Amino acid sequence: MPDLSILITNDDGIYAPGIWHLKEALNDLGQVIVVAPVAEKSAVGHAITLSDPLRVQEIDRQGRFFGYAVNGTPADCVKLGVHCLLKKKPDLVVSGINQGPNTAINIIYSGTVSAAAEGTIMGIPSLAVSLASFSKQEFSYAKKIARSMASKIIENGLPSGTLLNVNVPAVPESEIEGIEITRQGKGRYEESFDRRTDPNNRTYYWLTGKRMILDTDDDVDDIVVMHNKVSVTPIHYDLTNHHFSEELKTWRFRTE
Amino acid sequence: MPDLSILITNDDGIYAPGIWHLKEALNDLGQVIVVAPVAEKSAVGHAITLSDPLRVQEIDRQGRFFGYAVNGTPADCVKLGVHCLLKKKPDLVVSGINQGPNTAINIIYSGTVSAAAEGTIMGIPSLAVSLASFSKQEFSYAKKIARSMASKIIENGLPSGTLLNVNVPAVPESEIEGIEITRQGKGRYEESFDRRTDPNNRTYYWLTGKRMILDTDDDVDDIVVMHNKVSVTPIHYDLTNHHFSEELKTWRFRTE
Numbered sequence: 001m002p003d004l005s006i007l008i009t010n011d012d013g014i015y016a017p018g019i020w021h022l023k024e025a026l027n028d029l030g031q032v033i034v035v036a037p038v039a040e041k042s043a044v045g046h047a048i049t050l051s052d053p054l055r056v057q058e059i060d061r062q063g064r065f066f067g068y069a070v071n072g073t074p075a076d077c078v079k080l081g082v083h084c085l086l087k088k089k090p091d092l093v094v095s096g097i098n099q100g101p102n103t104a105i106n107i108i109y110s111g112t113v114s115a116a117a118e119g120t121i122m123g124i125p126s127l128a129v130s131l132a133s134f135s136k137q138e139f140s141y142a143k144k145i146a147r148s149m150a151s152k153i154i155e156n157g158l159p160s161g162t163l164l165n166v167n168v169p170a171v172p173e174s175e176i177e178g179i180e181i182t183r184q185g186k187g188r189y190e191e192s193f194d195r196r197t198d199p200n201n202r203t204y205y206w207l208t209g210k211r212m213i214l215d216t217d218d219d220v221d222d223i224v225v226m227h228n229k230v231s232v233t234p235i236h237y238d239l240t241n242h243h244f245s246e247e248l249k250t251w252r253f254r255t256e
Numbered sequence: 257m258p259d260l261s262i263l264i265t266n267d268d269g270i271y272a273p274g275i276w277h278l279k280e281a282l283n284d285l286g287q288v289i290v291v292a293p294v295a296e297k298s299a300v301g302h303a304i305t306l307s308d309p310l311r312v313q314e315i316d317r318q319g320r321f322f323g324y325a326v327n328g329t330p331a332d333c334v335k336l337g338v339h340c341l342l343k344k345k346p347d348l349v350v351s352g353i354n355q356g357p358n359t360a361i362n363i364i365y366s367g368t369v370s371a372a373a374e375g376t377i378m379g380i381p382s383l384a385v386s387l388a389s390f391s392k393q394e395f396s397y398a399k400k401i402a403r404s405m406a407s408k409i410i411e412n413g414l415p416s417g418t419l420l421n422v423n424v425p426a427v428p429e430s431e432i433e434g435i436e437i438t439r440q441g442k443g444r445y446e447e448s449f450d451r452r453t454d455p456n457n458r459t460y461y462w463l464t465g466k467r468m469i470l471d472t473d474d475d476v477d478d479i480v481v482m483h484n485k486v487s488v489t490p491i492h493y494d495l496t497n498h499h500f501s502e503e504l505k506t507w508r509f510r511t512e
Contacts, residue, residue: 010413025398040307042306042307043303043304043305043306044300044301044303045300045301045302045303045304045331045370046301046364046365047299047300047301047303048301048365048463049299049300049463050297050298050299050463051296051414052448053452053454053460053461053462054449054460054461054462054463055459055460055461056459056461059315074300077464079447079463080449082463083447083448083449084449086453090276108377108493108495109302109303109304109436109497114301117364121364121444122321123360125301141382141511144492144511145509145511148509148510149509151510152507152508152509156507157292157500159497159499159500160501161497161498162277162500163505173511179509181504181505182500183496183501184494184495188377191335191339192339193310193335193339193340195340196309198309199271199391202311203310203311203312204309204310205309205310205311205340205359206310207304207305207306207310207332207335210395231344232509233496233503234496234497234499234500234504235495235496235497236440236495236497237364237441237497238374239363239364239440239491239492239495240439240440240489240490240491240492241369241417241418241490241491241492242439242492243415244415244492245412245439245490246427248420248437248488248490249437251408251412252408253404253405253488254399254406254407254437255397255400255401255404255406256427
C-alpha cells in the first residue's frame with residue numbers, strides 16, 4: 001500500500017512518547033505525516049481556533065524530521081494538515097497514542113477523540129487510540145493494536161460519521177485478555193476546586209477530581225479495560241436524543 | 257417559585273448583549289446567577305481548564321452587580337459556579353443567548369451548547385438558546401422563548417443526560433411561524449485557510465469557511481430555522497453508534 005497516506009496527531013503534544021510510538025507502529029502501512037499540537041492540549045474537547053492565527057513549525061526528533069507542530073488544538077491540526085500541509089486528502093486519521101484512558105465521560109472532554117472526530121467530519125476514516133494509564137509507558141501492545149485497527153479500517157472502511165475509539169490496558173501483551181466491542185460508559189468525575197491564594201494575595205481555583213466508574217455491565221468501555229481487555233467503541237456525533245423527541249412534542253410552549 | 261436558582265452562562269463573554277437579555281428574560285423565575293467567561297470563547301467545544309488556575313471577578317453592568325466573570329471556558333464557568341460560587345446546586349442551567357445559530361455541526365464546536373452539556377453532566381436540567389444571526393440584535397422573541405422553555409423544564413424536568421438546544425430565528429415575533437421539535441442536521445462548513453505573511457515575514461494561517469446546509473427534511477434544525485420557526489432539539493451525549501457495533505463484532509483483528 002505504498003500510496004496510502006495517514007495523518008497522525010494527538011493532544012499530548014508533538015514531543016509526547018505516544019505519538020512517537022504511533023508513528024513507528026504505522027510507518028510501513030503508508031506515508032505517515034505527523035501534525036500535532038506544539039504543546040499539550042488535553043481536555044480541549046472539540047475546540048477550534050477561530051480568533052487567532054495558526055503557525056506551523058517543522059520539528060525534529062532524534063536528529064531527523066518528525067513532523068509539523070501547530071500552535072492550536074488537535075482539531076486544528078487535522079484541519080490544517082488536510083487543507084494545507086498534506087499533498088492530498090489522507091486515507092486515514094489516527095490520533096494518539098494518548099497517555100491516559102479516553103472512556104465514558106472522558107470522550108466528551110478528550111482532545112484525542114475530537115481529533116479523530118474532526119477527521120470523520122472531513123469524510124476521512126478515523127481512529128483514536130489511548131493507553132489506559134496516565135503514567136505507565138507500556139506502549140508495546142498498544143502499538144500492535146493501533147497497527148491492526150488501522151489496517152482493518154483501511155481494508156473495510158467505516159460508516160460515514162463514525163470513528164473507532166480504542167483503549168488499551170497498560171499491561172504487557174501476555175496479560176491482555178482479548179478485544180471487545182463496547183459502548184460508552186457513564187463514568188464521570190467527582191469534582192471539586194482547590195481554593196488557593198497566590199503570592200499577590202489573590203484567590204484562584206484549581207480543578208481537581210476523582211474518576212468514578214459507574215458501570216458494571218461487561219460491554220462497557222471502562223469495565224472491559226479494567227478486565228485487561230482492549231475496548232473498541234464505535235462513536236458518532238448524531239447527538240439527537242430521538243427517544244425523547246416524541247414526548248417533547250407533547251409539551252406546550254407558551255410565550256405570552 | 258422564589259427558591260429556584262438558575263445559573264446562566266454563555267460563550268460570547270459576560271459583556272455580550274445576549275446574556276444581558278437572558279438575565280432579563282429569566283429574572284422573575286427565580287434567583288438568576290451569571291457566571292460567564294470574561295472574554296469571548298466561541299468554538300471552544302467542551303474544553304475545560306486543567307493546567308491553569310481559574311480566577312473570578314465580580315462584574316458590574318449598567319452601574320450594578322451583574323455577575324461573575326471567569327478566565328475560562330463556558331464548561332469551566334458551570335463547574336466553578338456550581339461548586340464554588342452558588343450557595344446550592346442550581347435548579348436549571350441556561351446558556352446563551354448566543355449570537356449566531358448552533359445547529360448541525362456547530363453543536364459539536366459550540367461553547368454555548370457545551371455549557372448546557374456540562375450542566376447535564378452535573379445532573380442539572382439544562383438549556384442552550386441561540387439567536388440564528390451573527391449580527392441582528394433581534395432578541396425580543398428569543399427572550400420570550402428562553403423564558404417559556406425554562407419554565408417548561410422547571411415544570412416537567414428533562415431525562416437524565418439530555419439537554420434542549422434551542423435556535424430562534426432573528427426576526428420580529430410577527431414573522432415567527434411556530435415552534436418545532438427537530439433533529440440535528442448534517443450541515444457543515446466548506447473550509448479553507450488563508451495563508452498570510454506577518455510583518456516579520458513569517459507565515460500564518462487563518463481558518464475561513466462557508467456554512468453549507470446539507471439537509472432538506474422538514475424536521476431538521478437548519479431547515480426549521482430557515483422557515484422562520486423556532487427549533488428545539490433534544491441533545492444527549494451517548495456517542496456510541498449502536499447500529500455499527502454488530503458489524504464491528506465480525507471484524508477480525510490481528511496483532512501478529
